[in-house]
Amino acid sequence: MxxxxxxxxxxxxxxxxxxxxxxxxxxxxxxxxxxxxxxxxxxxxxxxxxxxxxxxxxPSFVDRIxxxxxxxxxxxxxxxxxLLGAFAAAAGLLSGLDQSIISGASIGMNKALNLTEREASLVSSLMPLGAMAGSMIMTPLNEWFGRKSSLIISCIWYTIGSALCAGARDHHMMYAGRFILGVGVGIEGGCVGIYISESVPANVRGSIVSMYQFNIALGEVLGYAVAAIFYTVHGGWRFMVGSSLVFSTILFVGLFFLPxxxxxxxxxxxxxxxxxxxxxxxxxxxxxxxxxxxxxxxxxxxxxxxxxQESLFSSWGELFTIARNRRALTYSVIMITLGQLTGVNAVMYYMSTLMGAIGFNEKDSVFMSLVGGGSLLIGTIPAILWMDRFGRRVWGYNLVGFFVGLVLVGVGYRFNPVTQKAASEGVYLTGLIVYFLFFGSYSTLTWVIPSESFDLRTRSLGMTICSTFLYLWSFTVTYNFTKMSAAFTYTGLTLGFYGGIAFLGLIYQVCFMPETKDKTLEEIDDIFNRSAFSIARENISNLKKGIW
Known part of the structure; x- marks a missing residue:
């Protein structure tokens, strides 16, 4: 026909x-x-x-499935x-919840399971490592089973992982649970945007896809809130890490109402x-x-x-051999790397521990973690509302806010938490709020830039590589946090290392970040067909015109 x-x-x-x-x-x-x-x-x-x-x-058997x-x-x-868009985007709640819940749970969990410092680091960092594995299998799952079915599969991984964490008898069981949770995160991260984009009309596509990042931030706030609720409950850490069961079950059931x-x-x-x-x-x-x-x-x-008419690996070859695609991949990976190496996931996973270091007791540390999570949530709103009005480059400049916030956090650790408690807490919390507010807007670029930088032929593969690097850096930063904080001190790590990355990142973004606002896909092709230095010359010239 x-x-x-x-x-x-x-x-x-x-x-x-x-x-x-x-x-x-x-x-x-x-x-x-x-x-x-x-x-x-x-x-x-x-x-x-x-x-x-x-x-x-x-219906055939396949049709029935x-x-x-x-x-x-x-x-x-x-x-x-x-309904489809909002419910699919709500999967971000699971991702955000599982990223932040470990902060409050670690206090009771470390004692109950007698975890060493290295074991505690692995518990925190194995989720992003699992997410890296999940992002690698996301593309074949999307191709073989479909978009909605892949989201259902991610819910199954979430449920198994949460159950293992909640019932963990030793650190090995906790390792398995956290890694399996991460696989669910990695699969979900790549599926949601594709599912929504392929299902909803173009005139609402951007708004609905942006809801995913908002829900990730909302999930992180929920994680801190759940930790605060169950902190005083005996064995409350098990309820904390098992809370994903509730949300994954709701999402799992709800997906059967969607096409x-x-x-x-x-x-x-x-x-x-x-x-x-x-x-x-x-x-x-x-x-x-x-x-x-x-x-x-x-x-x-x-x-x-x-x-x-093509081989299986021809698209992979084009991603690296064609200069236009290679430049898009290089920029997207560096942009993601800059955000992750400023330590956001380490700060989030160890929020309660960091709060304790400036003088808060254990209970207050759990409750005060909501300050950081709430700031991140609020910070995502401006970018979601005004990304298309102000363009992409303006949100890349948020690295200035990273640097200022990290400097204040580092200075906060220089005060004596006993004799100068008010100053220590005030400066630290101010820096934390500034850091997360600016990171909230920057984090939206993680999903926007890769989705529009690659051409249609290499977009799925490019997103897979970008997601893999996102979770790889998250694992690296989180796993090495305790070792680096011991070697650098909290001040040296936040102000020196993380702050230094933010400063270098700002220079890179000012020079090399292309502006893709209001550009068609063909026009974006033209941008990446130019050399990086050509883009840098144009950016610096435009910056000079804006200043003078």
């Missing part, structure tokens, strides 16, 4: 259909009379209706769109199922929605044709 058929019954070639009359990226401007002359929409969609009905009436869903129908299609990505279904040739999902997410009486579906199907067909 051809994708487009003329009124005379003769097929219209896909090349002609996409290059002549129909420009789907500008659908609202298409002359509907011309469309009606070239394409028999009624016949095309009658066949799709029949195919969708056959899937529902006589893919359609494990309690179907919800809304008269207003936007309600289904926002699979229609684009993935089309990619797998299951057009009937895809159209059935599409009707629930779009107003199918709107001709632009029909055009979008046909374009989606055509793109999937062309992608299958292209892949059938």
């Amino acid at each position: 051809s994708i487009f058929e003329g009124n005379d019954g003769k097929g219209v070639s896909s090349t002609e259909s996409l290059s002549n009359d129909v420009r789907y990226d500008n659908m609202e401007k298409v002359d509907q009379d011309v469309l009606r002359h070239n394409f028999n929409f009624d016949k095309e969609f009658e066949e799709l209706e029949i195919e969708a009905a056959q899937v529902n009436d006589k 893919l359609s494990l869903e309690y179907k919800l129908h809304f008269e207003n299609k936007n309600h289904m769109v926002w 699979e990505s229609p684009r993935w279904l089309v990619h797998k040739g299951r057009n009937g199922m895809a159209y059935d999902v599409w009707k629930r997410l779009r107003d199918i009486n709107d001709e632009s929605a029909k055009l979008e579906f046909l374009e989606m199907r055509q793109a999937a067909y062309q992608e299958r044709e292209r892949r059938s």
Whole structure:
């Protein structure tokens, strides 16, 4: 069956259909009379209706597996769109919760399991190591099982990991639980954005995807709050590390009320199922929605044709051998590295310990950790609201705030926590708030920059590599925190090492960070086709103009 058929019954070639009359990226401007002359929409969609009905009436075994869903129908299609987007983005709560909960749990856990300093470091750092492994298997899971199904798989990893942590009898069991939790984090991190982007309309895509980062920060606040609630409970640390069970169960059940990505279904040739999902997410009486579906199907067909003629590793080769892709990968990885090497995850995982070092008792340390988590949450809001208004580079300049905050944190440790307790706590908390406020906005770049810097052909692979580096640096910084703090002292580590990285990072961002605001994908290609030094010269020239 051809994708487009003329009124005379003769097929219209896909090349002609996409290059002549129909420009789907500008659908609202298409002359509907011309469309009606070239394409028999009624016949095309009658066949799709029949195919969708056959899937529902006589589903194959694979169809039954893919359609494990309690179907919800809304008269207003936007309600289904926002339900899908909001619930999928809520997966960020799990990621954030598991990153911060260990801070409060470590106080009771270290005593109960008699953990050495090295063992305690491994417990904290094995989650990002597991996330690195999860990010590596995310791409094949997305390809083989689908977007929603991969999220369900991540929930299973979360549930197993949480159960092991809550019931841990020794450090080996805790190691396994934290690593398995991390695998869930890594799978989820790459799936959510793809699932949302492939399912929701373009006019709300950016807002809904941005909700994921907000939910990560919200999950981190919830982690500190859960720690504060269970701190006084006997064996409360088990409730803390096991709290993910509640959220993973809710997400697991909720995903069965959501459809699979229609684009993935089309990619797998299951057009009937895809159209059935599409009707629930779009107003199918709107001709632009029909055009979008046909374009989606055509793109999937062309992608299958292209892949059938190429080797499995050709995309990997293009990522490194083509200068444009190599520059995008280099910049994205360095941008992520700069953020992680300022110590954000180490500060987050050891928040309660760091609070104790400036004079707070154990109970107050757990409660005061909410200050850092709350600051991070608030810091994400400006970037989510105004990323497209002010551009990308302005948020890269937040490294100035990193440096100022880390200097204050380091100075706070120079005061005597006994005789100068008020000064120590005041300076430290001020620095912590400044640091997390600025990091909250910077952290949104972690998801925005890689998603728009790579071309369509290498985007998934580029995101996989960026996610792997994100979790690799998180593991490295967290695992080595206790050793480095002993060697540097808290002041030397925060002010000297982390602050030094922030200062060097600021110079790098000022010089080499490209501005991709309001740029089309083709224009972004043009940016990365230029040398890094050409971009730097333009950035410095624009900065001089802005100052003078």
